[in-house]
Amino acid sequence: MTAAAKRKKSITYKPAGQFEETRFEKIHNVVFESSNEASIRVAQEIASLIKRKEKKGETCVLGLATGSSPIKVYEELVRMHQEEGLSFANVVTFNLDEYLPMEKENVQSYHYFMHEHLFNHIDIPAENVNIPSGTLSGEAITEFCLAYEQKISDHGGLDFQLLGIGRTGHVGFNEPGSHYNSGTRVITLDHITRVDAAPAFLGIDNVPRKAITMGISTVRHARRIVLLGWGQNKARIIKETVEGEISSEVPATYLQHHKNCTFVIDTEAASQLTRNKTPWLVDESLEWNETLTAKAVFWLCVKLKKSILSLTDKDYNDNGMAGLLTSQDSYDLNIRMFNRLQHTITGWPGGKPNADDTNRPERAEPAKKRVILFSPHPDDDVISMGGTFDRLIEQGHDVHVVYQTSGNIAVSDQEALKFAEIAKGINGSENAQHLIDSIKNKKEGDHDVVEVRRLKGNIRRGESYAATRYLSLPDSNVHFLDLPFYETGTVKKNKLSDADIDIMMDIISTVKPHQVYAAGDLADPHGTHKVCLDAVFESMRRLQNEPYMKNCWLWLYRGAWHEWELHEIEMAVPMSPAQVLKKRIAIFCHQSQKDGVMFQGDDSREFWMRAEERNKATAEKYRSLGMADYAAMEAFVRYRYEA
Incomplete structure (x- = not known):
């Protein structure tokens, strides 16, 4: 079906006058x-x-x-x-x-x-x-x-x-x-x-x-x-x-x-x-599939402040879930849901070598995987999955971090001016003075000149190297794509184009990954994270018939604002207190995004605080449902891409 035909396809909704x-x-x-x-x-x-x-x-x-x-x-x-x-x-x-x-x-x-x-x-x-x-x-x-x-x-x-x-x-x-x-x-x-x-x-x-x-x-x-x-x-x-x-x-x-x-x-x-959130409170004749069952059971645990294994028939009946018990008793249901959640937990995000992987989130083989970690901006990698990133490197996988955009617009003029003045102090060049003049003479509503944009991009690039080096990742495994859709010099971005997809396909075909991690944030459907995710989806779709893609799994992580719902999580990677601290220090390497970040949202906490508290909250949810007590957890959902 052509794009025009798709547009003309009848998409109906019930008129407001008929709404009950x-x-x-x-x-x-x-x-x-x-x-x-x-x-x-x-x-x-x-x-x-x-x-x-x-x-x-x-x-x-x-x-x-x-x-x-x-x-x-x-x-x-x-x-x-x-x-x-x-x-x-x-x-x-x-x-x-x-x-x-x-x-x-x-x-x-x-x-x-x-x-x-x-x-x-x-x-x-x-x-x-x-x-x-x-x-x-x-x-x-x-x-x-x-x-x-x-x-x-x-x-x-x-x-x-x-x-x-x-x-x-x-x-x-x-x-x-x-x-x-x-x-x-x-x-x-x-x-x-x-x-x-x-x-x-x-x-x-x-x-x-x-x-x-x-x-x-x-x-x-x-x-x-x-x-x-x-x-x-x-x-x-x-x-x-x-x-x-x-x-x-x-x-x-x-x-x-x-x-x-x-x-x-x-x-x-x-x-x-x-x-949508609790459909069992609306429709008593629901068809209970496994995902909906998990959603309901985990919700019930949170509501009643009970662990999974302590739920009773009365708990289910009193909360609109009697249909769950028509073919099983609460004991068998509880055991099944307990096992489902427990099987998401792994300290081996790349798969545990020589282990039975029947109930593990990732495959045991190949033991050493090629991994691409796509990061929309030059800090999402450590903010969102810094602990898992560190674990993959420590466990010997061939990890490549790929920064999709330069992130230059998130660098303040004051930060850029500081670096320009440092550059002038070192060599006194005319180029440095030009940067200083451009920043100082910038008026409200003006766009950065190309040279200032390049400086801001280099600031973020240097911070990225500082973080990846701290995690012991070789510089050769760090890639900066600077996707064209982003490089407009303004907050408003261009549409995703074939030029962006070609760049994405090139890095994927070069690494030939067994695992891909990407930011699954959908908070803003027109934001940079969503465009970067669309680029991942489209690139992998176009490459899906390549032999190396037959054994490639795509895992989605969340950003600084949200976490996956418990019933959605398919892999949860625990972190020790030492790893929590290591992740924090890696985030600190992104100095231009600390102490008054430009795009902070409605949360006054810095990114490292948000990430840390979110990871601790995820671990606490697992603990409250009857799982082991971990310091923190990072969560992932596997995406099954289709033609």
Whole structure:
């Protein structure tokens, strides 16, 4: 099937009017396997609305959102305009919000965003585009807000409102505390919202503290609302919005009252919904497979604070799991689940030589394996699996660490300036002075010149060597790919291309690995980790018919923010207290990412603290379920790639 045919394939979801509220869910929602598929479906709905209005000779009034969530929707609308003749001549748009203060020409402005992703590529009349102004002050702002509301009203209100959702539950920039009847106004941004925006601004200090936003009342008067939610980072707030009580502390919950609202989400964003996280509480007629059984048993242990072997028939019956005991008693079930979890534990991540591997996560043979450890940035290797990395080297495997991107944008100007001044102090070169001048003269919104980007990349490269040398890995086994999709000099990256895949395939075909480790983070479906993972998947798919790939296993690790759920884990590698300390020191080698890292997220702890506490928490979960007591554990899931 061609790419175009796939796009035209009918993807249906139940209209909001037919939705029956379940015991838990109060907003109609549709879950898709991927955000790309979901975005295409939403774009199709918007296109159909535009065409219907055009046939009637009417204007189609769209409320539009910014951020990473709607990007694929806009890409599909642009494609339909360019390839299928979709016209926007009868469309009037009103954007939700804009930072304040913010010049239109600033690459971080929503004015810039909308033109770059949509308006510059379609035939919408310029006078039909309405975006809040970020250049106003004083009384002019109040006048503008009133005029913005009036203009929406003059056009008959919004036919369709596209929304994203922030982790505070904000829609637009309607932060916690926003009133149900609020209109367009100035608002102070929540700290979490500014933290989430920090990567785009190269640090939270550069994120504006205020914004102008369309109000809750304006949004909820739209005749149709579609809210997009992608990735694990949105899972908690999606659950709270869909299943929680209406509250000004979670402004998105106001949408529960809307009669034509649909949340379009991917599987990761839907993962915390009750029907997905604990489906036995929703459906008593579940078909219990092994994975679902493990998920339920481990959840029950955590809820009741019991080990697996201490669960009773009553425990199962009282918690919606009576169906598990129809063909077995709790004793046999407990033993089976205990063994399942115990068999994930191994101190031999590369396989234990001359051992029966029937119940081990990895194969015993070959005893010495060729291993590729893919690291999206030049520190994910030690942050996410530093203990396993160390164990593989100690046990004699031929380990290759492959850094997929330079990570240069995560180096602050202050850090780069320090190195440039050191270089000048050593040889006094004109090149060093040029670097110093470029950094000092850089203005807000400016991109780094190529030389500064190279310096920042070299800083991270040197730190990577420091860590790998500390772990006794030969320099010849350290590879830097600098994948082209990343090397834009800005936070916004290019799409994954054949050039990226060719580079990936080359390193894989050179090493001919028995094991591959890759970052399985899906928190941001448009982030660097996800793009790097897609590059791994596609490269291995294209190479899968090569003889050496027949015996290659792919293991996925998680990053600094998340860990695999217990029922998902297929290999858990224990660490001793000494190894925990060794991993910490390896992370310390990445000095530019310590003490106020640029892209810290909503967690104030440094990366080594997050990783250490996460690994200790995993070991504690194992212990609480009845396993041995380890200092820490790193967890992995095996990925079975298909054609």
